[in-house]
Amino acid sequence: xxxxxxxxxxxxxxxxxxxxxxxxxxxxxxxxxxxxxxxxxxxxxxxxxxxxxxxxxxxxxx
Numbered sequence: 001x002x003x004x005x006x007x008x009x010x011x012x013x014x015x016x017x018x019x020x021x022x023x024x025x026x027x028x029x030x031x032x033x034x035x036x037x038x039x040x041x042x043x044x045x046x047x048x049x050x051x052x053x054x055x056x057x058x059x060x061x062x
Contacts, residue, residue, distance in 0.1 A: 001026060 001007065001024040009015055017023065
């Protein structure tokens with residue numbers, strides 16, 4: 001669930017969430033695997049050439 005809304009993420013999918021997102025894994029297959037990559041705001045601002053891109057996506061509005 002993402003913010004209390006049920007979603008289904010299929011194999012080989014990409015999922016991105018803003019910092020205020022509430023995630024709940026309700027069920028998964030026996031062979032479920034996930035790779036998680038988390039960035040702090042300061043890292044993104046330091047390493048993104050155009051910080052306005054992040055602002056447009058809404059990552060820092062929450």
